[in-house]
Amino acid sequence: MKVLVANRGEIAVRVIRACRELALPTVAVFSEADREALHVLMADEAYLIGPSPAAESYLAIDRLIEVARKSGATAVHPGYGFLAENARFAEACVEAGLTFVGPPPAAIRAMGDKTAARRIARDLGVPMVPGMVEPVTSDAAAREVAREVGYPIMVKAALGGGGKGMRLVRREEDLEAALRMARGEAGSAFGDASVYLERAIDEPRHIEVQVLADVHGHVIHLGERECSIQRRHQKLLEESPSAFVDEPLRERLGDAACRVARAAGYVNAGTVEFLVDAEGNFYFLEMNTRLQVEHPVTELVTGIDLVHAQLAIARGEPLALSQADVRLRGAAIECRINAEDPFAGWLPSPGTITGLRPASGPGVRDDSGVYEGASVPRFYDTLIAKLIVWGPDREMAIARMRRALGEYRVAGVRTTIPVLERIVAHPDFKAGRLSTGFLDRLGPALTASADGPARPIAIIAAALSAYEQRRRVTPTSVSPDTPSAWRLATRPRWRGAP
Amino acid sequence: MKVLVANRGEIAVRVIRACRELALPTVAVFSEADREALHVLMADEAYLIGPSPAAESYLAIDRLIEVARKSGATAVHPGYGFLAENARFAEACVEAGLTFVGPPPAAIRAMGDKTAARRIARDLGVPMVPGMVEPVTSDAAAREVAREVGYPIMVKAALGGGGKGMRLVRREEDLEAALRMARGEAGSAFGDASVYLERAIDEPRHIEVQVLADVHGHVIHLGERECSIQRRHQKLLEESPSAFVDEPLRERLGDAACRVARAAGYVNAGTVEFLVDAEGNFYFLEMNTRLQVEHPVTELVTGIDLVHAQLAIARGEPLALSQADVRLRGAAIECRINAEDPFAGWLPSPGTITGLRPASGPGVRDDSGVYEGASVPRFYDTLIAKLIVWGPDREMAIARMRRALGEYRVAGVRTTIPVLERIVAHPDFKAGRLSTGFLDRLGPALTASADGPARPIAIIAAALSAYEQRRRVTPTSVSPDTPSAWRLATRPRWRGAP
């Protein structure tokens, strides 16, 4: 099996690593912005597939199939995002004689279309959130449904996932704008602008179940992940197991997830998402027919490598384990390190990474898509790395995450690290008092400027920075060839132009 | 508890990380060469303790105790090497009212003196290698004992560990030189030049057992590590579990190790080393009364953090687990990344790390003492980082180690990475056909220049490097301010002079 990885960034690197461990040759694809991206450096082969905008490169099905043919690839791993849940892409792969490392196109359609998935869950008697089971046909029709279901409602991309193309609407007058923006994001992220409506549950927990299904009809689950820490429906931090889920609830969630997967004829790795309320009632939300961003927390507690498992399933192998073989050990947490500036309205922060010192050491895993000197292009999402930790229990995992976030240094682009540090230090987080409203509850405290014991040190650091900069540009300063303890901020560029 | 870490490099960083996870403040010490070392940046406090040579800094007991007093530290973690097995240092700590994170001085004496340890093992009926049970008093006396025991013999530092101060002697005429060199290394590494003699076993496996003992008399073991891949008695690569050890042998080794520890009144983490022959007979070698360099492989298979355990034991807590709670999961391998040039006789390669891209991703742990821009001083040992991987079985751990070594990039100093790659790719290693003679068996193949399919690519890379260097210095070349895809090899120094 020779695997074309139809993606970029950390997930392309993740898949290439798994292939290398299984001695499978890999083919990377890259846009013009990504010639020096890490996945290009790590793959065995790499081919340019088009200009920087994703629609002309990572979403260009024809170009991907052409590269697969040219390179002799026999399988395609879609990662997440881009074309991962696009049934037409899976079909194009199958038609070209390529193994698609993911579910069959029919299962992608059945589940990837969130409205169809809701019909399946309803037929199985799995509880679900009230709302539509068909996409919105017009703004007027949407208004009508929203009145029936009742506000607040969620607008969601029918082919969505990863929080993109989602909007919360509290009042009818905001509905039209929300539809427009959700359609725009959905179109650019998934190549399909369909959206649907669903009642917004009040302060739920977001808990999802990882399932694995082989072509021989075996379906198992690998426990749950809690992903309640979200901003604008984008997950920031995920963990496994959930502090809220006890063994009986885990069994009920796992059973519901496996039933949904079976009913859809599901094969490969997938995730069944639920909302869970304070009483432990759970509601089916959707099934993601792909690897999730947050899959590493499941890997760390189960010891199962999900990408290895995906590739084995794609080769037609039966699952290596039964449900009874799945044992959870300890606790894992993932933090998403995004190139965003939380202190300036969370604006994306593309640019060149001029300095990088990732966290490492005991219990720390860094799944990164960048390196020192790499650039973060403005064309793709802001995720640059995932920091994942394992500990013998949740308390130690939290302590370790604090330690690791404190070590992680990125210069050149702004990141979410400072707010992640505040989140894991928060008493509510430590106590496991989570809901999807957690971040709003924290409010401005999350990004407030501090006034603590380090204040004079901050002034000293700023003053020394200014002092050394002026000394450098002043004729009386030391010669630039003299080794100096202090050379200022921007390192000379030694890398390529775009 | 406020912990002074009486060490440098990766182990100081390792201990500081553990303390941070347990919310214990840390105090680092540094020599003049180490102002910008990673352990100084990571600790809460850091104090200069003397000039660069270890004898005047990291081995200066008075200075260490003084810094502990001045900083208000209440405990001292010695790491490994330097003063870790020096009973006088442990005593000095106790006398100064400091908790020594390690065994009581009496146990260090009983076990740290390898000859005394051999007497204990003999009295317990634990099988051991024939040889002396007292240190060498003179060259003449050594000659006599060597004749009795029979050549080949090993000269070993009485207070040794980590392979330093060890020499294999095949003929009597080499004995004197070996004694001199072993004494020299022992003196500089451990502050005590005593050595003893022991019969050299033919092609044994080096297998050691990790033990934990608390102040309440509980002793457990955490399985074995195999450390047969050695060069000049320096371990290069370690793994757990050993491919050779089955469950019954593990029990017998573990039982012997716990009995030795109990007999010595041992407390804290320690390691009992054995040589094991092809028939599975094992011989007690020595007990190391400290954390081992290779402790992470045990951590990865047991899920137990040994430094956390050391600190809990030092606080007087009972062991958190019984022997039955210790479960091994999967397999782990550690590679030592040393600043040595295996292609130039393994000479040490001090210098500045001008580029660093450590391996990361699933199942990979990087315990490093350096960062990009850091210097590797010529005064201390050559270990700059430990690369540790975990896999569900040995085969996958090996595949993952190959993948990780291939990712690991260090520029500015030479490292052992290329030979580690060849070792883990070797069929004998994969098959688990190991012995301490493994590396000699490979011989020059380990460092031979290749002549493979990448030959034209190597010529292209070399030619482009020369081409771009000449273009840069030629007046007709592009202006240095023009962004160029190729800026040459040595990045401008932006860091401090020594």
Add this chain to the structure above:
Amino acid sequence: MKFVATVGATVERVDVTGGEGRYQVTIGDRVWEVDARLTLPGICSLLVDGVSWVADVTPEADALAVEVAGERYVIRIEEEIRYRIRTRGGMAAGAGGQTLTAPLPGKITHVAVRPGDAVLAGDTLVVIEAMKMENEFKASQPGTVREVRVTAGQAVNPGDVLVIVE
């Protein structure tokens, strides 16, 4: 060298002497002996009375953002003479109005206003798509749209003027 540091609403006089890693920094009346090294661009190690600090210093518009020990400060550092000139002259108080400029590169996906429109604070002016997210930019105060310099579909670069509200 004499500086003035403005941290939020407070102002501190700062004097720095020394070099090559060893400095004396005076803040107000207090003197600090500092051993400081830049170990990565923008990231420096400070030893102050034995305490080890690692500070990230990132330039912002006219200030430095400093992160240290989990605390974050935005500090404007000026040479004393420049500070005096600036504060003596008085600030040209930006008499109302909002000139919205693009803070990042991206593509305009929606323009919500036309010249002459009346807007309230919080009304959406334009939407910029960047890194797969739609980012809404809103009026900071009520007023009238004087100019709209962009259209939907257009690419913009940081600093480009998008909309002017009076």
Add this chain to the structure above:
Amino acid sequence: MKFVATVGATVERVDVTGGEGRYQVTIGDRVWEVDARLTLPGICSLLVDGVSWVADVTPEADALAVEVAGERYVIRIEEEIRYRIRTRGGMAAGAGGQTLTAPLPGKITHVAVRPGDAVLAGDTLVVIEAMKMENEFKASQPGTVREVRVTAGQAVNPGDVLVIVE
């Protein structure tokens, strides 16, 4: 630009043209189209016919050590003109003798020979301690010790002459 690459016992003519990341490299008769970027000092990414290579290029005494795909080559690259001058002139065959220089900084812990001593190949000349290891340096050929320039306890730097054997 025309070069000659010496790899072990073989010699290849190499011609390089192009720049800014896109090059044409001719080795002997074969032409390679190469997309090359330096992504870290000394570490470059090459795309050649779609295959992705990462090569580490480290300067050695008068050559470059190149590691790529787990293979290692020591390659001497010379401009063609220099190569011609060097080989036409003929090498001044280093007629016997060994000048032992320190390859790394360290401290002499033992000097095993005196001027006038006869040595055999493999005999220890001096021992240098560096990074906690004692490193023995031996005679590469039989001969007579002409000079010993160091004594035990002395610190040495790379390039310092230690012992001369004739």
